[in-house]
Amino acid sequence: MKFEGVDYYHIDDLLFDDEKMARNTIREFVDDKVLPIIEKHYREGTFPMHLVPEMAALGIFGATLPEKYGCAGLNNVAYGLLMQELERGDSGIRSFASVQSALTMYPIYTFGTEEQKDYWLPKLARGEKIGCFGLTEPDYGSNPGGMITRAEKVDGGFILNGTKMWITNGSIADVAVVWAKWNGVVHGFLVEKDFKGFSAPEMKGKHSLRASITSELVLDNVFVPDSHWLPNTQGLKSALMCLTQARYGIAWGVIGSAMVAYTTALDYAKSRIQFSRPIAGYQLIQAKLVWMLTEITKAQLLVLQLGRLKDQGKARYTHVSMAKRNNCEVALEICRVAREILGANGILDEYPIMRHSANLESVKTYEGTHEMHTLIVGEDITGIPAYE
Amino acid sequence: MQIVVTLSHVPDTATKIKISSDRKSIDPAGVSFVINPYDEFAIEEGLRTKEKFGGNVIIVSYGNDGAKESIKKALAMGADKGILIKGDLNVDSLTVAKALATKISELKPDVVFCGKQSVDYDSSAVAQMLAELLNLPSISTVVSLEFSDGKLKAKREVEGGLEIVESTLPAIITAQKGLNEPRYASIKGIMAAKSKPIEEATFDASQNKLSVNELRLPDSKRKSRIFDSEDASISELVRLLREEAKVI
Ligand SMILES: Cc1cc2nc3c(=O)[nH]c(=O)nc-3n(C[C@H](O)[C@H](O)[C@H](O)COP(=O)(O)OP(=O)(O)OC[C@H]3O[C@@H](n4cnc5c(N)ncnc54)[C@H](O)[C@@H]3O)c2cc1C
Ligand SMILES: Cc1cc2nc3c(=O)[nH]c(=O)nc-3n(C[C@H](O)[C@H](O)[C@H](O)COP(=O)(O)OP(=O)(O)OC[C@H]3O[C@@H](n4cnc5c(N)ncnc54)[C@H](O)[C@@H]3O)c2cc1C
Numbered sequence: 001m002k003f004e005g006v007d008y009y010h011i012d013d014l015l016f017d018d019e020k021m022a023r024n025t026i027r028e029f030v031d032d033k034v035l036p037i038i039e040k041h042y043r044e045g046t047f048p049m050h051l052v053p054e055m056a057a058l059g060i061f062g063a064t065l066p067e068k069y070g071c072a073g074l075n076n077v078a079y080g081l082l083m084q085e086l087e088r089g090d091s092g093i094r095s096f097a098s099v100q101s102a103l104t105m106y107p108i109y110t111f112g113t114e115e116q117k118d119y120w121l122p123k124l125a126r127g128e129k130i131g132c133f134g135l136t137e138p139d140y141g142s143n144p145g146g147m148i149t150r151a152e153k154v155d156g157g158f159i160l161n162g163t164k165m166w167i168t169n170g171s172i173a174d175v176a177v178v179w180a181k182w183n184g185v186v187h188g189f190l191v192e193k194d195f196k197g198f199s200a201p202e203m204k205g206k207h208s209l210r211a212s213i214t215s216e217l218v219l220d221n222v223f224v225p226d227s228h229w230l231p232n233t234q235g236l237k238s239a240l241m242c243l244t245q246a247r248y249g250i251a252w253g254v255i256g257s258a259m260v261a262y263t264t265a266l267d268y269a270k271s272r273i274q275f276s277r278p279i280a281g282y283q284l285i286q287a288k289l290v291w292m293l294t295e296i297t298k299a300q301l302l303v304l305q306l307g308r309l310k311d312q313g314k315a316r317y318t319h320v321s322m323a324k325r326n327n328c329e330v331a332l333e334i335c336r337v338a339r340e341i342l343g344a345n346g347i348l349d350e351y352p353i354m355r356h357s358a359n360l361e362s363v364k365t366y367e368g369t370h371e372m373h374t375l376i377v378g379e380d381i382t383g384i385p386a387y388e
Numbered sequence: 389m390q391i392v393v394t395l396s397h398v399p400d401t402a403t404k405i406k407i408s409s410d411r412k413s414i415d416p417a418g419v420s421f422v423i424n425p426y427d428e429f430a431i432e433e434g435l436r437t438k439e440k441f442g443g444n445v446i447i448v449s450y451g452n453d454g455a456k457e458s459i460k461k462a463l464a465m466g467a468d469k470g471i472l473i474k475g476d477l478n479v480d481s482l483t484v485a486k487a488l489a490t491k492i493s494e495l496k497p498d499v500v501f502c503g504k505q506s507v508d509y510d511s512s513a514v515a516q517m518l519a520e521l522l523n524l525p526s527i528s529t530v531v532s533l534e535f536s537d538g539k540l541k542a543k544r545e546v547e548g549g550l551e552i553v554e555s556t557l558p559a560i561i562t563a564q565k566g567l568n569e570p571r572y573a574s575i576k577g578i579m580a581a582k583s584k585p586i587e588e589a590t591f592d593a594s595q596n597k598l599s600v601n602e603l604r605l606p607d608s609k610r611k612s613r614i615f616d617s618e619d620a621s622i623s624e625l626v627r628l629l630r631e632e633a634k635v636i
Contacts, residue, residue, distance in 0.1 A: 072574075
């Protein structure tokens with residue numbers, strides 16, 4: 001079955017041909033390669049590794065970075081559309097692409113030396129190497145500035161000590177972008193999987209993002225050579241710049257999940273007969289469907305303008321916060337309402353709704369919780385920080 | 389090798405077709421158009437042939453501006469250049485074949501790949517007519533292909549089996565499902581396609597011989613009858629289904 005998209009307001013007319021083409025190619029890929037296998041991986045709690053080379057061949061990883069590093073030089077709107085289609089498959093697939101692109105390739109591209117870029121970016125683009133991003137710690141989530149992980153300067157490099165938690169791709173990564181304090185200032189380091197004292201045990205027991213690997217990173221006196229320090233990182237701000245990239249992709253991505261929930265609920269409502277007619281004919285159901293479609297349309301317009309601003313260099317991190325905050329919340333709520341419309345069938349894995357709904361519980365929390373984005377925009381408009 | 393692939397821009401088979409008010413053509417509003425699926429096999433084979441032997445893959449399409457969308461996709465898949473021959477869409481297969489032949493003969497191809505049929509009008513005629521006009525051998529419904537020593541060997545589907553044939557080059561091949569698995573247009577391919585040329589040409593279709601009088605949708609009313617348990621005709625129906633229609 002081909003996915004036709006949801007476009008009540010002819011938003012496609014606002015897209016350029018190559019943006020639509022990029023979206024459509026990933027749309028086909030998701031229909032052909034992701035949807036047939038994803039439920040099985042979700043149930044078993046495994047990530048479909050066999051898709052990595054195919055995603056690489058499509059040019060998904062680091063798609064916005066320059067051709068010089070083996071990337072496609074795509075604009076931000078097209079990149080957002082890729083994220084939307086991947087997340088229509090599953091948030092775990094989009095998370096993989098986000099971590100590889102926005103949280104591994106972007107920091108190397110932005111804060112790395114020319115040697116680091118030349119070495120890592122082409123390999124990461126080709127999917128030969130997998131990356132992860134270690135910021136969150138067991139005791140420091142929303143306030144990563146308090147992190148405990150330390151770097152100590154020694155001859156020829158650094159010694160890293162600490163523990164990171166909730167790290168997407170951790171156990172399958174070849175390289176981790178690890179954030180640690182050196183003399184009280186946060187710096188980024190590239191830690192390779194076989195460095196002595198480094199391990200990345202997988203975290204089990206998730207009810208959400210089951211088709212994605214989440215891990216702890218344990219750094220026990222790990223020696224990281226000077227060549228693996230990202231010299232242009234300047235405190236926590238650098239880590240947050242990466243998050244802004246990833247949050248941008250999430251704001252688009254969750255629209256994919258919302259679209260699946262809406263179209264599934266609409267089709268179901270038109271064919272499910274209770275009492276005398278299809279439930280789509282009842283006002284209460286129509287109110288739900290109309291609300292879903294309206295929120296999807298608003299979310300689409302929000303990210304499209306955000307993407308255009310980003311392409312013009314005018315998007316601020318607070319703009320990204322507003323879109324991430326709004327779109328995650330409405331996407332999750334749309335999944336919940338879609339589940340209601342499907343009645344008991346909504347809880348079955350025959351339909352994708354419960355999987356998306358459970359995934360979005362993570363997506364609403366990671367990359368800055370809903371509350372944190374409220375406080376970020378709140379501070380921006382009032383000038384008063386309300387975090388502490 | 390000079391490789392030419394013909395491309396037809398057709399309504400997606402999954403979309404609902406509506407007929408225009410002239411009752412002679414399809415109303416394009418709200419219909420999504422795609423590369424004719426059999427042409428996708430032809431494009432893929434063209435690209436694989438280029439990857440093995442070098443050369444150029446040139447896409448040739450007869451149609452209107454809308455076809456550029458499909459030509460661009462073929463360029464994004466890896467073709468080098470597109471040629472759009474613009475002309476009236478309501479023409480017969482021979483006119484399309486003549487339009488294609490004029491351009492393709494200028495290109496001096498070593499091999500021409502076509503889809504075995506176009507899923508809009510399903511005439512399965514253009515490729516063979518094209519072969520005749522260009523005075524080239526043609527091999528239809530090909531499922532596997534090999535080039536060696538300036539010749540080609542092909543397996544083609546025939547009723548209930550396979551036929552293995554050999555031909556000199558240049559030749560025209562029509563692609564059947566199974567020939568290959570068409571690649572996706574990659575993101576890099578899409579970016580690269582932006583700077584690939586689509587040349588435009590025109591063709592005078594006034595010699596067209598066959599015209600459409602009317603298009604009709606299939607009767608959508610189900611011709612069904614519901615029997616009730618008392619109905620005496622049930623056993624007669626069962627007898628007819630078994631003995632006449634032989635379906636049960
Ligand atoms: C599946 C998954 C994958 C992840 N992947 C990664 C990864 O790859 N890399 C990485 O570094 N991290 C990752 N994370 C971690 C994620 O970024 C954190 O979970 C997130 O930042 C929230 O931190 P926390 O879980 O410690 O919650 P806490 O910070 O403990 O927050 C708990 C609650 O308190 C609220 N809260 C906190 N402070 C305030 C305040 N001042 N005012 C009001 N409310 C407040 C929060 O909004 C939240 O509702 C991942 C998380 C998940 C679930
Ligand atoms: C885990 C589980 C355990 C269960 N256990 C039992 C059990 O032990 N025994 C048992 O008998 N049943 C059981 N059920 C069935 C449960 O009671 C039904 O699922 C429930 O009554 C809803 O019916 P449905 O799923 O067919 O949804 P539907 O009736 O098809 O409803 C679909 C949607 O349409 C809405 N709707 C329906 N009619 C109207 C209307 N006129 N106007 C507006 N909206 C309307 C509903 O509110 C719902 O949102 C169980 C269900 C689950 C999920």
